[in-house]
Amino acid sequence: MQRSTKIVATLGPASSTEQVIETLARAGANLFRLNFSHGAHEEQARRVQAIRSVEQRLGRPIGILADLQGPKYRIGKLDAPLSLEAGQQVCFYLPDQPAPELDGNIPAIPLPHADIFASLEPKSTLLMDDGKLTFTVTALGAHHAVARLHHAGRLSSQKGVNLPDVTLDVTPLTEKDLTDLAFALDQDVEYIALSFVQRASDILDAKSRIGGRAQIIAKIEKPSALTEIDQIIQATDAVMVARGDLGVELPAAQVPAIQKQLVAKCRQVGKPVIVATQMLESMITSPAPTRAEASDVAGAVFEGADAVMLSAESAVGDYPEQAVAMMAEIACAAEAHVQDNPHDGPARLAVEPSVYHAVAEAAVRLAQTIEAAAIVAFTASGNTAVRLARERPSQPLLVLSPEPAVERRLSLLWGTQTAHQDETSYEQAVDEAVALIKQRGLARTGESIVLVSGMPFGLAGTTNALRVVTI
Template sequence: MRRHRHAKIVATVGPASSAPDRLRALFLAGVDTFRLNFSHGTHDDHARVHAAIRALEAEVGRPIGILQDLQGPKIRIGTVKDGRLDLEAGESVRFVLEGGEGDARAIPLHHPEIFSAIVPGQDLLIDDGRVRVRVTGLDAASLTAEVVTGGALTDRKGVNLPGTLLDLSPLTRKDRADLAFGLELGVDWVALSFVQKPSDMVEARALIGDRAGLLAKIEKPQALERIEDIIRLSDAVMVARGDLGVEIPHEDVPGRQKELIRACRLAVKPVIVATQMLDSMVGAPAPTRAEASDVATAIYDGADAVMLSAESATGKYPVEAVAMMDRIIRSVEGHKLYHSIVAASDPGEEETPPHAVASATATLAEALHAKAIVTYTASGTTAARVARKRPEPPTLALTPNLATARRLCLLWGAHSVQTEDVNSYEEMVAKAAHHARAEGFARSNDHIVIAAGIPFHTTGNTNNIRLLQI
């Protein structure tokens, strides 16, 4: 089953999409990787979905990626009197560390790390920024603030602190339990929420090791300040525009998106663009023109993948949303300006022999209008180095590791196939020709370009190019 596009689709599983028949329909419509959102659902719920996806994988004979998204340290207010508190601009309010049901004189905020880090003049954004207050004074157990933007405050609404670096681990007790469960299930990727600093990635890596790929969700402005180090310590990145768009000005989000995609291409790390991409399709069978353009922009920017959240998890039209995203991607990638636009955003060359060989592989394949680039890859690195150039021919990534084949379901242009490792140059050539035919990439007399590392059974040593006519 070959996708006739380069960019990948990630879809969140939820009540609207968790049944085995619905998962199958979503895959056939275009999903490459399924996201399990551990902010919702029980372990039993996620185990059933995981088992259904693995059964589907066996049925269709294609690797399918599974991404576990950890909830992270979401900061929330407590409960308020009568479940609602109406705040007006200019009003003074008070937040308290201890307390039960609150009012404007004592709104519960049970997060001591806030009281130890925030200073007067900084803002708290509540309910995705619908309510904004500015701190005017504080002590060890309470803080006073002036309401800048008024509105209704209801129980357990989220709080964002855009100007404050919190002494907070990205892994809560719940996250650690969820992570252990996900690794036991065998998820392919783990997404770390609310990353603030490089040490957050180190902490998570110590728990995950090499049992899954580690993905950094960029949704805090503090992460943008150390982004190069965070990308270096990650295996992939998500531009999580929901919380990021609350904590930085809306008008800055598009530029930051482009910067992050470019930085990930330079670092040879897959990057996902996420949040509200086809949000209208939660309740309508078609997106707005602006939403279609938003997806298209991410593809023109060179993103490896685009993601559906509520559209596929709780929406009325999950299959239609995936099919629409698939059509938008194929339309963009077929546009006459697509390759010139993507090439113009090439981040430049890394001055290492493996990168140079991968770059030359992509250039040769394009110059000869090869039907495919075949990469032999144990870890996925060779395929990623080729994908960094965003070549027009698709990449057929052959790997002996099923885990690698599944992780490559996030990588731009990669059609991964698990196959036995090769032991000789002749076997490498023969197997490349066989799979190019079997997977529908090439026929007799077509050209393919093969990239591999010799000696075989080594990781990250891309040093050989072979041009082959089938």
């Protein structure tokens, strides 16, 4: 059974050599993530070169995702770690401004981010050290904030800061991100992941800078993004449910429902969606996952996610190959269950009111009705494949495109197998598709396949023609 759910594997110290990258690709990785929070450009360039070499050797497209760090907030340097009591007040201050006059019992903590002080309000929440410490603002000055600690804890230098109920007046693209973005685009990556997206305008600004050279993945990490989520999904090319920071800024109990909602919303409008963070976390140090982790991966498959992602498991873990192989095995088992029990899979979607979507939905229904062996899509832009994948067909979906960049982008899209096809006439394209279907063993003599294309043939953006061919 061909696996439909794609796997994104993060590269890092445990997985940077060409040999290991090929091992991960053979184990099931469809797309590789480069984390620009770590690693110099020279190191990332070597990884890109290794991926392209593996791609050529394996004879199948492999996508590359450049994940930008985004704005990261940390407290400054402390003279010594602070042991804080529940209910204790502290003062956060901007280090380059005159220090506020404080009661001698109130510890002063440097917070070198003017944009935070500009956005704070009374009763705002600040989380420190991945949510281990929670503070509520009780008083504000121009360059300082007094806050009360909820539970006792220890705070040391350079710990991360999260602001769950504050919308910061900042762009998600820092100076570092702009430098990394220019480098990533020069490397011809397929996707740029934008961290800490808060509003649709963040996506539109990034798109204007990228100029169509790569597609954008909006990482949903802040509660403020959820208030404008429909507009964000509409503006972006794909979405990542980044459960790490999202789980810090929101109660953990809320994250599963938000994940389910985001996957459903993305499916409705045909935007690929990745479920990420801690999916097989125990496999950083263990060769086997916990049962809960297996259920987590399967749950994402049952919801209809296009892809599931490995982070530290493949980047720094002791068992990167086993983590990819296990994720593939779990996804295959979940998909096989859905094949036999369709009601346990993602719900059928309402047809979008357009000719293109209606033709894609009709193609999938036609393939099911006549029990076709496969669906073949001809696409110059990838849009036909996206519309078909949105319907989650039970038949294999083979996508033929003359554009290598489109083939690589489709490595993220649910259910797609891809192949290169030079620009040619429609009849020649059909003959080549039939030959490829036979070569890949997707259909036998006497079986039918459904062909989906746009007319005039080769014109990007159209999906308006169906045809049934008997092998």
